[in-house]
Structures are given as C-alpha cells and as structure tokens.
Amino acid sequence: MCGVDLDAYVAEHDAEWRRLEQLSRGRKLSVSEADELVALYQRAATHLSVVRSRSPDPALVARLSRLVLSARAAITGGTGVSWREVGRFFTAGFPLAVYRALPWCTGAALAFTAVTGFLMWWVSGHPESAAAFIGEDAARELVESEFAGYYSEFMPATFAFHLWTHNAWLAAQCLAAGVLIVPVLWLLWNNALNIGVVGGVMLSYDRGDLFFGLILPHGLLELTGIYVAAGVGLRIGWAWIAPGPHRSRGRAVADAGRSGMLVAVGLIGLFAVAGLIEAFVTPSPLPAVFRVGIGAAVWLAFLTYVVVLGRKASKQSKASLTS
Incomplete structure (x- = not known):
C-alpha cells in the first residue's frame, strides 16, 4: 500500500471511524446503535491490522489504536460489571x-x-x-x-x-x-x-x-x-x-x-x-x-x-x- 493508496484508504473509511468515535463516547445507546458499535469496532480492528501490516504509518496506527481501544471499552464497559448493561440485555x-x-x-x-x-x-x-x-x-x-x-x-x-x-x-x-x-x-x-x-x-x-x-x-x-x-x-x-x-x-x-x-x-x-x-x-x-x-x-x-x-x-x- 503506497502513499496514495493510504490516502485513498483513509478517505474510504474515515466516515466509519468518525461514526465509531461518536458511538464510543459513553452515552446511552439504543439497541441498533449498540449493534452498529460492535460492527464498526470489528471493522476498525481489521483496518488497524491492514494498516500495520501494509503501511505502518505511525499517526494512522496511533489513531486507529486509540479508536479500537475506546470502542472495546465502550462495548465491554471496562473491567467492572455494568448493571445497566445487564438490565438492557434482559429487557x-x-x-x-x-x-x-x-x-x-x-x-x-x-x-x-x-x-x-x-x-x-x-x-x-x-x-x-x-x-x-x-x-x-x-x-x-x-x-x-x-x-x-x-x-x-x-x-x-x-x-x-x-x-x-x-x-x-x-x-x-x-x-x-x-x-x-x-x-x-x-x-x-x-x-x-x-x-x-x-x-x-x-x-x-x-x-x-x-x-x-x-x-x-x-x-x-x-x-x-x-x-x-x-x-x-x-x-x-x-x-x-x-x-x-x-x-x-x-x-x-x-x-x-x-x-x-x-x-x-x-x-x-x-x-x-x-x-x-x-x-x-x-x-x-x-x-x-x-x-x-x-x-x-x-x-x-x-x-x-x-x-x-x-x-x-x-x-x-x-x-x-x-x-
């Protein structure tokens, strides 16, 4: 993946990354937004792997790493048990x-x-x-x-x-x-x-x-x-x-x-x-x-x-x- 390909890759997926960043900010999500968060997190993790293997641009790797970590924390709720999430699961x-x-x-x-x-x-x-x-x-x-x-x-x-x-x-x-x-x-x-x-x-x-x-x-x-x-x-x-x-x-x-x-x-x-x-x-x-x-x-x-x-x-x- 050369420089121009990297620019194209960023342009193609930037909207998804911004949307994932928005969903990872800790606010209460609807059921569909939670499903969207999981899907975008999985895609961003794949994008990070691709960038690391083909064009290890430090700035982009750092951005995607932070994004994946914050999304993972939003999905798992950190290390503690979120009773709100437990309740949302059953309701x-x-x-x-x-x-x-x-x-x-x-x-x-x-x-x-x-x-x-x-x-x-x-x-x-x-x-x-x-x-x-x-x-x-x-x-x-x-x-x-x-x-x-x-x-x-x-x-x-x-x-x-x-x-x-x-x-x-x-x-x-x-x-x-x-x-x-x-x-x-x-x-x-x-x-x-x-x-x-x-x-x-x-x-x-x-x-x-x-x-x-x-x-x-x-x-x-x-x-x-x-x-x-x-x-x-x-x-x-x-x-x-x-x-x-x-x-x-x-x-x-x-x-x-x-x-x-x-x-x-x-x-x-x-x-x-x-x-x-x-x-x-x-x-x-x-x-x-x-x-x-x-x-x-x-x-x-x-x-x-x-x-x-x-x-x-x-x-x-x-x-x-x-x-």
Whole structure:
C-alpha cells in the first residue's frame, strides 16, 4: 500500500471511524446503535491490522489504536460489571434476538411437535413397533417404574444441575451447528424420536395421564428453549444461503451470529428455570393439574416476555434507524 493508496484508504473509511468515535463516547445507546458499535469496532480492528501490516504509518496506527481501544471499552464497559448493561440485555437484547428469530423458532416448534405427535400416535396404535424400538420387556419396565422413577432417582439439586447443563449443551450444539443446518435437524429429530417413542409406549399401556402429567410441567419451557436455539441456529444457516441485498455472506452470518450469542446467554437462565421445575415440581406430590398449571404459567410468562419486550425493542430499533 503506497502513499496514495493510504490516502485513498483513509478517505474510504474515515466516515466509519468518525461514526465509531461518536458511538464510543459513553452515552446511552439504543439497541441498533449498540449493534452498529460492535460492527464498526470489528471493522476498525481489521483496518488497524491492514494498516500495520501494509503501511505502518505511525499517526494512522496511533489513531486507529486509540479508536479500537475506546470502542472495546465502550462495548465491554471496562473491567467492572455494568448493571445497566445487564438490565438492557434482559429487557432488550435477549428478547429482541429471540423476537427477530420467531418465524424460525415457530417453524421448528410446529414441525417437530407434529413429528413427535405422529410418532406418539403411531407407536401407541402399533404395539409391535414399541417392541421394535426398545424391546417388549424394556417397554413394560418403562411403564411400570422407569419413567416415573427417572424424576426422583437423584437429589433434586443434583438433578436440576444435570438437567441445566445437559439442555444448555444441546442448545449450544444447535446454535453452533446452525450454519450447517443438517446437524440442527438431526438433533431435533433425535429429540422428537425419543419423546415420541416414550410417549407412544406410555399411551399404548393406557398411562397417558402419567406421561403428560410428568412431561408437561417442565417440558413446555424446556422444549421451547430447544426450539428457540434451533430456530436461531437455522436462521444463521439461512443467512449464509441467502444473505439478502447489500450484504456479503460473511457479514450476514456475523450479524446473525451476534444474535445467536445473545440467545445462548439468555437460554442459560431459561434452562436453569426449566431444570428447577423438572427437579422440584415435576416429581412433587402435588396433583397433576397444579404441576402442569405451574409449568404452563412459567411458559406463558416467557412467551409474553419475548413478544412484548422484543416487539418494543424492535420498534425502538427501527425508529432509531429512520431518525
């Protein structure tokens, strides 16, 4: 990069650097401005690397170094915890990321709930298929003791931690493998197959009351979390296939990936709640109607949280872009 190229490079990117400097001054940012700050910070870091390697102009290197450092401090909030940023994450960042991916999450939920229901219906109506899947003796043991015993086999606190980590890992796999699409569908299929076969076996032995009484209290929220992770993961994959106008594939995947990171952090809390319900509410001596009612209330509260706060954050984001 010769001198004239350096001048051209500065002229091409100077507006971005000035905008990044403006966003890094510490004022409160809207959701869209925060996303813009992260994107411009990443670009400026790349520009700094290019300048250092091709034309180490001291003045420009110093300018970009200061700019990148100030932007990084604005994003991370320094070394301390900013409770304002934590609050903004839960009131805007996370619900907005889920809200934007709702069509994908809803599609995954409807499709694989239908698959699960079909498998349940098929296995319950064809007892020989249950024997083919898990064996006749295993099916009998499942109905008589194993299914109900699973929820009281361990101490509640240990069980809740195990469920939390297991579901968080499954969600992380959906998000990480989303760009490849097929692994996400495979994970959802295995989940549907497991629930469908177990539910079908319980129904074939006329124990549908026991099955739904134990699966619904925690399953509503837990499966919603899995479908959210899958939907966001598939959205990342689709960003690679169809990035849209005026965006490169890399930029589209990066934008979707940032939303995926927000969702991954938020789902940690969701699965913690689901694990507590499964460990303490599901095996409790409460009547099934109360256990299911508790699970349904928490599930509806989460859906309301995402729709109301996500829609509000989306409107604010659009308003700031047009202002």
